[in-house]
Every structure is written in C-alpha cells, then in structure tokens.
Amino acid sequence: MNSLEITGIAVVRSGREILNGISFDVTTNSTVAVVGPNGSGKSTLLRCMAGLWPVTGGAVTLNQTPLPSMHRTELARAITYVPQETRLDFSFTVRDVVLMGRYAHRGRFERSKRDDVDAADEAMGRADVTHLADRLVTNLSGGERQRVLIARGLATRASILLLDEPTANLDVDHALDILELMRTLAREGHAIVVATHDLNAVYRVADRVALLDSGRLVAIGSPDDVLTPQNLDRAFHVRAETLIGTEGIPVLLFHRLEISSGVHCR
Amino acid sequence: MAIHREASICSLLLAVLLVCCIAGVSIGSTTLQWTTTMQVIAGKLLPFWFPLQSTAPADQVIVWLIRVPRVIVAAFVGAGLAVAGVVMQGLFRNPLAEPNVIGVGSGAVLGAVIVFTTGLAVQFAVALPIAAFCGALLSLLVVYIVATRGGATPVAALLLSGIALAALLSALSSLLISLSVVNWQVAQEIVFWMMGGLDARSWTHVWLSAPFIVVGIVISLVYARDLDLLVQGEEAAAALGVDVEASKRILIVVAALLTGSCVAVAGVIGFVGLIVPHVIRLIIGPLHRRLVLTSALAGASFLILCDLLARTVHPPTEVRLGIITAACGAPFFLLLLVRKYREVSQL
Numbered sequence: 001m002n003s004l005e006i007t008g009i010a011v012v013r014s015g016r017e018i019l020n021g022i023s024f025d026v027t028t029n030s031t032v033a034v035v036g037p038n039g040s041g042k043s044t045l046l047r048c049m050a051g052l053w054p055v056t057g058g059a060v061t062l063n064q065t066p067l068p069s070m071h072r073t074e075l076a077r078a079i080t081y082v083p084q085e086t087r088l089d090f091s092f093t094v095r096d097v098v099l100m101g102r103y104a105h106r107g108r109f110e111r112s113k114r115d116d117v118d119a120a121d122e123a124m125g126r127a128d129v130t131h132l133a134d135r136l137v138t139n140l141s142g143g144e145r146q147r148v149l150i151a152r153g154l155a156t157r158a159s160i161l162l163l164d165e166p167t168a169n170l171d172v173d174h175a176l177d178i179l180e181l182m183r184t185l186a187r188e189g190h191a192i193v194v195a196t197h198d199l200n201a202v203y204r205v206a207d208r209v210a211l212l213d214s215g216r217l218v219a220i221g222s223p224d225d226v227l228t229p230q231n232l233d234r235a236f237h238v239r240a241e242t243l244i245g246t247e248g249i250p251v252l253l254f255h256r257l258e259i260s261s262g263v264h265c266r
Numbered sequence: 267m268a269i270h271r272e273a274s275i276c277s278l279l280l281a282v283l284l285v286c287c288i289a290g291v292s293i294g295s296t297t298l299q300w301t302t303t304m305q306v307i308a309g310k311l312l313p314f315w316f317p318l319q320s321t322a323p324a325d326q327v328i329v330w331l332i333r334v335p336r337v338i339v340a341a342f343v344g345a346g347l348a349v350a351g352v353v354m355q356g357l358f359r360n361p362l363a364e365p366n367v368i369g370v371g372s373g374a375v376l377g378a379v380i381v382f383t384t385g386l387a388v389q390f391a392v393a394l395p396i397a398a399f400c401g402a403l404l405s406l407l408v409v410y411i412v413a414t415r416g417g418a419t420p421v422a423a424l425l426l427s428g429i430a431l432a433a434l435l436s437a438l439s440s441l442l443i444s445l446s447v448v449n450w451q452v453a454q455e456i457v458f459w460m461m462g463g464l465d466a467r468s469w470t471h472v473w474l475s476a477p478f479i480v481v482g483i484v485i486s487l488v489y490a491r492d493l494d495l496l497v498q499g500e501e502a503a504a505a506l507g508v509d510v511e512a513s514k515r516i517l518i519v520v521a522a523l524l525t526g527s528c529v530a531v532a533g534v535i536g537f538v539g540l541i542v543p544h545v546i547r548l549i550i551g552p553l554h555r556r557l558v559l560t561s562a563l564a565g566a567s568f569l570i571l572c573d574l575l576a577r578t579v580h581p582p583t584e585v586r587l588g589i590i591t592a593a594c595g596a597p598f599f600l601l602l603l604v605r606k607y608r609e610v611s612q613l
Contacts (some may be wrong), residue, residue, distance in 0.1 A: 047501070050505055052501055052504050052505060071509075072504060072507050072508065072509045072510075073507040075507070076505065076506050076507030077507070080505065080506075081505040083499075083501060083502060083505070086498050086499055086502045087359055087497070087498050087499045087502075088498060089359065089360075089361070089497070090361070090497050090498075090547075090552040091547070091551070091552055092494075092551070092552055092553070093551070096494075096551070096553060097498075100494055100495055100498075100506060101506060103491060103495060103506045103507045103508065104506065104507030106491075108488055108489075108491065109488075152506075156506065
C-alpha cells in the first residue's frame, strides 16, 4: 500500500506565506479533494506533494521516504501530477504527448516498447481521446487538451495521481466521465488527490475533503463533515444550502451573504 | 510516424547532402568535372586503390586543399547552427529562438574578437573556439536569466533582451577593434570575418570546429527526449521525470558550444538555426530525436548551397555568406513573427 504523507508543511515564496502547517495523508483506494477559494494554496499544495516545489517547513514523504531524497524518475513512476494547463505550442500529435508520460520508464536511447504503447493506448481510451490520437495538440480545444493531459498522466501508470482542476475546461458530459474515472481508479488501488473549485463534484469522488483558506487547513474529513455552512461561510464567504439530488448525492446551492445595507459581504 | 518513413527521410537528406558536397567542391571560379572531384577525393582517402597520377596537381590543390575543407567546414557549421537553433528553441520553449536573433552569436563574436585583438588567436589556434564558446555561454545565460520567468520565455522578453544584449556586445566588439588594433589590415580582416564567410578555410578550421560540433550534436541527441518535455514547460517536464535543472545546464552548454564553434570558424552566419528547424518540423514533426538529426543533415546541405551561391553569384567577388543567409532568413523570420502574432490575436 502506497502512502503519501504531508506533515506540517509550510511554503514561503518571495517573503509571502503560501502554505502553513498543513498535514494529512492519502493512501491507496482513496480520494482526497482539496478545495478552497482562489489563492488559498491548492495548486501549491499539489506541487509540493508531487515534489515539484520545495517546502520551507515540514516534510512530504512517500512510504516514509522524503521526496527530496528520491530521484525524479523514481518519483515520476510513483506520483503523477496533472497540471491544469501545459504549454503546447509545438505541434506534437496527441499520441506523442501521451507517450511522453512514459519518459520515466524508458532509457535515453530506448524507443517506445510494447508496454509503453499499451500504456498510452489504455490511457487514451480511459480519457476518451483515442479518436484524437493523430491530431495535433495545437489544434485541440481547451477541454480536449485537458483530457490529453489527463491521458498523459495516466500513461505513467503511477499509483498516486495528483490532479489540478481536472474538470475546469470540460463540458458536463466529459466532466462526469472524468469524475467517474477517478472513482474507478481509486477502486483499482490508486491514491488520488484532486484540487477543484467544483464543490458538488467533491461529493461524487472524494472520501475526504481538505478545505484550505489563506494557505491554512480549515478542516479535513468526509464531505458531509467539511462542507458545512459554517466552514463554507468561513472560507468562501457564502451561505450554502444542501439539497439531496435524485441519485442521493448532496447538491450545494450558494447564496451571497448580505448585510443590512444591501452591500455584498466579502 | 512509421520508422521506415523516418529512415527514408534521413536517407534522402543524406543523398542531398552528398550531392551538395560534390557540387560544392566541383563548382567555383574554376569549374571541375564531378568525376575529377571524385578522383581526387578517392585518391587522397584511398591512395592504394585510386592512385592520384591521373589527376592534374592544380586540380588536386583546388579540390583537396581549398574546396574540400571549405565544404566540410560549411557542412559542420550548417549542421551546428541548425542544431543550436533546435536546442535553443527547446530551451526557451519558443520556436523563434535562434543563436543570432537572441544575441548569443554576438557573445561568441566578442569572445573571438578578444583573442584576435590580444593576439592569442595567432599563438594558440584553439583559443579561438574556446573564447567564442565562453562568450556564447555567458550571453546565453544572461538572456535566459533575464527573459525567463516562471518556466516560460515570452517572445517579446526573449527578443528584446536578445536585441539589447546583441547591441551591447557588438558595441564592445567594435570598441575593442578600434582601440586595440593599430594595424588596419588586421582590423579589416576581423570586420570581414564578423560578416560571416568561409573563404580561405583550411583543414585547421575543420579540426578546430568539427570535434566540438560533433560532440554538441551527439549530446543534443542524448537529451532529445528531455527537450520534448521541456518545450511543454519545466513543471510538466519535472513531473514526468526530467531532472530539469541538470538537463537545462547541459543543454545551455551544448547550445553555447555549437554556436561558439561555428562562430569561431565562420563568423556571424544568421538565421540558419531558425529556417532549418522550422522547415524540418513541418516535414517530420517536432519530436527532437528526429528533429536533431534531420536538422543537422539539412543545415549542412543548406549552408553548402548558400556558400556555393556566395561564391558564384557575382564572380570573381565572393558575396559574404552571412549576407546570403540573412537575405533568406530575415524575411522568413518576419513572416514567422507576423504569423505568431496573428495566432495570438486570434485567441
């Protein structure tokens, strides 16, 4: 069982505190959603968990091994980070980009092996981009590019997946597909951390939710325990109302907080 | 792309290079039969099988001591500049990066001018490529540090910092020439060299440049997969397993090595690193393993043809090679820039 653990991490950049004192862990067969308002440190947290940003305090460990002591290829085989966007200015084909997910599995002079091609094909199938395989990434829509990035991440076959806003550019149909895919991957033994603004998606995928505000962990626990009106008021300054959808999944409705003068409260 | 298509394109480019080499050696102020050219080359390389007695001594001098080294230097410089362009475009994640556009060529020139004006170039032939390499490396580091923010290098920042640095380094080169050289003939030679050309290149120039360029191309091939990922951003590359800082350091040194070696023996020859990788990318795609090798082959042919044009367009005077490549490359560069900004404005 793989376990990615963060213990009291802090990140300070250019004298500004971005994260402070955050601790939790994620293990196989589970999904943690990281939520919080803009600038709360969600993306930074994911980057630290992927070993891409150094922490100024605390530690991030994979199975008790600190990430900075691991080689980058070793890390890439264990943890995959899917950014919200990647520069795709050069006209690679979708298949080329997805195969790049196999970088850490191949020697410098090795061509793609059968295993690499199989992993890329499977990843493209799961992210529903097989039909785009020979298209140039420069000619894709934002949502299609995002699915290509997810496929590239899946092609690594890492057991820990960190996804930054994976459904941000997707239409409803594909967003539901990706959420379903995350659930399936967790059932298959992956550990998943997903940063998202879509609080209703959290109920569909997450076993636990970490709520951040101004770089600090406000609450962590099950969606029902964390996404309470009090916590959402504190972090987002909104009034939340919970309804139960037809599938039995809670749905959050948001209303602005207003003060007596009618001015919106922030 | 199927492997056989890749192999066919490489074979085709090799054949084109061979034809360009034979044409480059055969055509000139004294045009020789291609069979004479082949006889001299074969006689020099395999004297036991192809005795040289059947060829005139004058033809042997023209082919073996004048044209063959010139064509070989042209081939290596063309290959080196094209691969330097590929590496810089990958490093800067910007298809408009090119040694001379971003001031790295001017850095190499300043290094070379320093060893020319101090007389070191005469005392130690190898001082020239080393100084050009150091100048190229320093200027590349300055442009990279100034123009890159958060793992990305915007076009405007890259070009503006390149223009500013090139202006400063060119001014320093001019200052050194005007202050240090009392002999006007030497100063004229340096200025002529700075305009880029391959006249009077000998076997010494081949040995001064070829080993460095070969090493640069081989390392670029070794790091081709890193470049594929680096063009997608440093964070994405690191997430997929690239040791970004180590790869960047090596690739910066390689780009400087290639540029410095080329400038040391051929002066400033602009736009080869821009035109060749662009055209090759259109044919073979942007994967660097293919791009490095095919750009090297195409760059070699391109520069041999440009040199041939420089020698034959206005005989007996030779047009400077830098002028020919700039005449081809500058309009191409402007076209690319216009297209790039049209794409941006359409977003």
